Amino acid sequence: MKRTLLKNITIISPFTKPAFIENGFISIKDETIEEVGSVQPQNQDYEEVIDLGGKTVLPGMINAHTHLYSSLALGMPPPEKKPTNFLEILKEIWWKLDLALDEDSTRASFEAGLLECLKSGVTTIFDHHSSQNFISGSLDMLVEIADRFGVNLSPAFEITDRNGVERFEAGLAENLVTVGKYADHPHVYPMIGLHASFTLSNTSLEKIRTAMDDVNNVGIHIHVAEDKADQLDALSRGYGSVVKRLHQFDLLNADSLVIHGLHILPEDAELLQELGIFLVHNPTSNANNRVGLLSAEIFNSLNVGLGTDGMQANMLTEAKEGALIRSSHLAGGVENVNYLELLFKNNPDLASRLFGRKIGRIQPGYQADLAIFDYQPRTEINESNFGSHLLLGFERPSEVMTRGEFRIRDYKFVDFSEKIIKENARIQSTKLWGKMKTIKPLINANRR
Ligand SMILES: [Zn+2]
Helix, strand or coil: CCEEEEEEEEEECCCCCCCEEEEEEEEEECCEEEEEECCCCCHHHCCEEEEEEEEEEEECEEEEEECHHHHHHCCCCCCCCCCCCHHHHHHHHHHHHHHHCCHHHHHHHHHHHHHHHHHCCEEEEEECECCCCCCCCHHHHHHHHHHHHCCEEECCECECCCCCHHHHHHHHHHHHHHHHHHCCCCCECCCEEEEEHHHCCHHHHHHHHHHHCCCCCCCEEEEECCCHHHHHHHHHCCCCCHHHHHHHCCCCCCCCEEEECCCCCHHHHHHHHHHCCEEEECHHHHHHHCCCCCCHHHHHHCCEEECCCCCCCCHHHHHHHHHHHHHCCCCCCCCCCCHHHHHHHHHHHHHHHHHCCCCCCCCCCCECCEEEECCCCCCCCCCCCHHHHHHHCCCCCCEEEECCEEEEECCEECCCCHHHHHHHHHHHHHHHHHHHCCCCCCCCCCCC
8 A cells, every 4th residue: 555645736626626725735545546635634644745846736637539540640741632521531541541550650659649648637548549450459559558658548449341341340359359358457448449330331230239249338439420421321321310320229328439429410419318428529620620510509418528539639728729619600708618617527427437436536536647737827826717727828737647656757757768759659650651652442432
């Protein structure tokens, strides 16, 4: 048993009671927060007492949907043919990238991506992975790296028909093996990853359903109605919507994650709510792909989490940019969505439920995942205005702790070299971009 005391800190844990503590302390026992408050306990009981000199502590943040496989896409050359719609973006960019990734470039993507997450104080990640020519063992590699970084991980491999039946089967098997292997791991919550309804045939959905009968307590992680094309596909197959199609195949349960949902119908939202499913909103990706704006009704009728869809690692930036993108479409005086609520209330609720342990708040009983900022505000920060500071003032944490252990101290990684990881990422990314140019999709179909 190890007990640590963090003292001389301002604690901000939004949507928690109390949400703001000045000159506070956090007592940690092994991996778990034991006590939080302002009247400091006696020092002698602790193996380590750390005076943080007035720094500000936030909960480690949660990214409810991302793609670490796209970490090396930053700076990649533009596609030969400029995409003019969502399907062309997938075909020209992402479906070439995920075929070009091999074992080495996948590893480099995971390491470089997780590095940025931790540097941003993001300590829990729901990843939707796709490396369609390196399937078997890819999730195992991701779990191993995430464990080394001390990050909570929900791995899922994107199953799809678009590269033929062999790769479909391999994708399904990779998910099932991972669920079997890590179902009881405290820091891993494996899910069954489906790319999207429009790249999966009825036969494939049936196969997935049958396979899922053999694994307990597992949900699917799937892109839903990100673009109208997905919804139109479901209609052309004779279903009323993507959500109805998935429900007809009995693929939706309370442990599922539905991503995007821009074009779902009001009755779809009702069904998801009835089933207790979280929808994950990714505002910067939606803006980048020009697929639409999530309707106000969805926010009002569903539990909505926040993800980045691989666009960036920093969740505070995603919240800020999400708020700004939405504001640009609102009339004066109209209330915006509370993005801090998505990040600091809904994401912890979502992660705590799926992982089955308390994650994402600074409260006794929660996992000791903390992002510590050397924040020097130019105006007072207090209980009533910390939200503005979080959205507009906070940048990068100086310290990051997960499971009660420091992973970053004074902006430097404790256990590994950022320089070596980035050097390798640069070598791998150049190779990867070269390989992408040679990729022709194996089956050039977006509807099967
Ligand atoms: Zn996505």
